Amino acid sequence: MARIAIMTDETGWHTRQLQAALRARGASGRCVDLADCHIDTAQAWHGLVIPGFGRDLPDAALVRGIAGGSFEQVTKRLGVLHALRELGVPVYNDARAIERSVDKSMTSLLLHAADIPTPPTWATESLAQARRIAMREGAAGHALVLKPLFGSQGKGLQLVGDVEGVHHPVPELDEAYGSLAYLQRFVPATIDPGFDWRVLVVGARAVTAMRRVSEGWIHNVAQGARCEPAELTPALAALAEGAAAALEMDYAGVDMIPCAGGGIQVLEVNGVAAWQGLQRVTSFNIARAIVDDLLDRKLAAARAGGVAGAGRRA
Incomplete structure (x- = not known):
């Protein structure tokens, strides 16, 4: 046994x-x-x-x-x-894959290096530099998402830069952010209510997907988003499998979002992914897979x- x-x-x-x-x-x-x-x-x-x-x-x-x-x-x-x-x-x-995914900046670097579409991302210890980035992006009409580098479940996310025509500066980088700014260009919703996809990859193969729908801009289930079945299209599967391969993961929860013009971008790759919400809209037993x-x-x-x-x- x-x-x-x-x-x-x-x-x-x-x-x-x-x-x-x-x-x-x-x-x-x-x-x-x-x-x-x-x-x-x-x-x-x-x-x-x-x-x-x-x-x-x-x-x-x-x-x-x-x-x-x-x-x-x-x-x-x-x-x-x-x-x-x-x-x-x-x-x-294994530990190497978990380290790559827990560190959001490393995830972004590896996705970028593998030519996986992902929003422009910055990570800096300088508050002044972070504020300059937000000013520059805001001047171009972009909002940025400030995230804790090691955060999960949608906790601690803030919009900075140009938010509905009003500039929001990067706040003081306190202990919650580890004195570091991890900034990712915000991808606006293409429909109302907005959504993203969670695709589960097991053994290099995408096996199931769901939409996480929310009235707000944060689509984590822990923040109140609802789970809906989603077709695992070839485009979603290929992108999720590429993201998991870039981080060399055995299994992964890949979060993706639709973009204007019909494109898809990868937001995050989870190396210790939960699947309770996904199981509710999946016909087979995920744990068994x-x-x-x-x-x-x-x-x-x-x-x-x-x-x-x-x-x-x-």
Whole structure:
């Protein structure tokens, strides 16, 4: 029986879905908080302590959530994921992919480098420079979205620059923004009410999509947007798959928005994507699709190469 560590800082609907999908495949899933994992080079040959696995390593790790903390704490937690990968344990998504997606500026850089259409983006530690950018963009009639670099669920978003003909300056970059301005050109809604798409990519293939519709300009479900079924068109699928490939992700929630003239731009790529809202408008079991890809592709490839859980019970 394959023993999978579900790395999460909270248990609930998503972890229950994953555990049920693993049981259906004859595997087991144990929830593990990365905050509870630690390094002990005297404990075992591999030097890691993963609660619930004794001196062994899991056969694979599926990352569902990483708790916030100090720079040192988060570095250690990601270090555990890096170590598991180096020890031959498949990690889904691995720490490198999560780091790329959590850092919105790195996501923007990688999308730009891969020629994935995405709004013009700036990241600067200089408040004066951020305000000059907002002034220049505002003079051209553009609003900008100021986002926390490591934010999620639509929290902390502000419009700056030209907002309905009124200039809104970049505010003081307080602790909520980490003393850094991450600015992305605002894409106005093409219809009323506005919407964006969330497309789920699993194993390099787009598998389902939804529209997130909102009366306001923020389309996150956590901020009150409603989920509607959406056709997974070839254009949406190709763009989502390209975005996930640019960040080298096993699975990803790709957020895209329609633009004037019929184009589509990628706003964000989520490496620890939630799918409860998406499941409500999807006919197949999303957790099962994720688990199948983990077991049939990622774990199978590692075992074929003779590295999965290498020395797990040594």
